[in-house]
Amino acid sequence: MSVNALYTDLSGYYDLMCVDIDYQAQSNAIRRLHQIFGNGGTCHLDLACGTGPHVRHFIDAGYTSSGLDINQPMLDIAAKRCPEADFTLQDMSDFTVDESQDLITCFLYSIHYNDGIEKLTACIAHAHRALKTGGVFYFNAVDKDKINNDLFVKHTAKHEGDVFTFRSGWHYAGQGEQQSLRLSIEKISGAESQQWNDEHPMVAFNFATLLALLKPYFDVHVFEHNYETITPWDENAGNVIFVCVKV
CATH class of the missing domain: 3.40.50.150 (Vaccinia Virus protein VP39)
Known part of the structure; x- marks a missing residue:
């Protein structure tokens, strides 16, 4: 994406x-x-x-x-x-x-x-x-300097019969002026599953x-x-x- x-x-x-x-x-x-x-x-x-x-x-x-x-x-x-x-x-x-x-x-x-x-x-x-x-x-x-790359937040929600799981967390490589917000969405519709992964560059x-x-x-x-x-x-x-x- x-x-x-x-x-x-x-x-x-x-x-x-x-x-x-x-x-x-x-x-x-x-x-x-x-x-x-x-x-x-x-x-x-x-x-x-x-x-x-x-x-x-x-x-x-x-x-x-x-x-x-x-x-x-x-x-x-x-x-x-x-x-x-x-x-x-x-x-x-x-x-x-x-x-x-x-x-x-x-x-x-x-x-x-x-x-x-x-x-x-x-x-x-x-x-x-x-x-x-x-x-x-x-x-x-x-x-x-205080970002823990192992921490993330996660929650699940239902919408129009589908189940969504959202997960996000900060990531910093340890140097430079760019960090990222890592995001994922999983959508379950009956027996089918879809997943989106994205990483947003941030200052x-x-x-x-x-x-x-x-x-x-x-x-x-x-x-x-x-x-x-x-x-x-x-x-x-x-x-x-x-x-x-x-x-």
């Missing part, structure tokens, strides 16, 4: 693949952080919005939300889920907005979809440019490098990856939440 085939050819399965994700808890947590660190505004943009579940929760909470993604089939689903929102086909490393934003989000580690440090830096600069003063750029990220960085990229643009706050409590990062965890305020 091509690099992004999972998100285009199989976009109809994306929500099923992510059925275990608590989108509401994630959205609520970032709204709490935005209330603490933000400027009080409610103009929101979701980068790499996918099929729009986070956008849906922000709209329901009173935000004026929009989204962008590089895959049109995902945006088509998002538009049906959130007819009130504007969705555009754009690359998050080179995007424009018609109106300055109060909050820019990038959930589900999608910040890593920037292809290399140069594009990651461009994404940070574009987010800064798109925000109002006091606006917040939120994303979660993983430190390449790799450690948190020291990322903080150095962010600090020329933002006042940066880092938290443990916990959507139930607001806990400052202990500087040991390799999986954290970044809250970046434009000053």
Whole structure:
């Protein structure tokens, strides 16, 4: 399969693949952080919005939300889920907005979809440019030096009589600025079985490098990856939440 085939050819399965994700808890947590660190505004943009579940929760909470993604089939689903929102086909490393934003989000580690440090830096600069003063750029990220290649997550779901098993995990070769997200889907229909395997190249960085990229643009706050409590990062965890305020 091509690099992004999972998100285009199989976009109809994306929500099923992510059925275990608590989108509401994630959205609520970032709204709490935005209330603490933000400027009080409610103009929101979701980068790499996918099929729009986070956008849906922000709209329901009173935000004026929009989204962008590089895959049109995902945006088509998002538009049906959130007819009130504007969705555009754009690359998050080179995007424009018609109106300055109060909050820019990038959930589900999608910040890593920037292809290399140069594009990651461009994404940070574009987010800064798109925000109002006091606006917040939120994303979660993983430190390449703390990736365990043996760990993965797996779940099974039923859909229209078929049984799907989804599996995903990070992989880092130990050097360089590229890691990958390895994904597989198995579909069982009666006695027949099909399987898709895909590997998505993603930018790799450690948190020291990322903080150095962010600090020329933002006042940066880092938290443990916990959507139930607001806990400052202990500087040991390799999986954290970044809250970046434009000053």
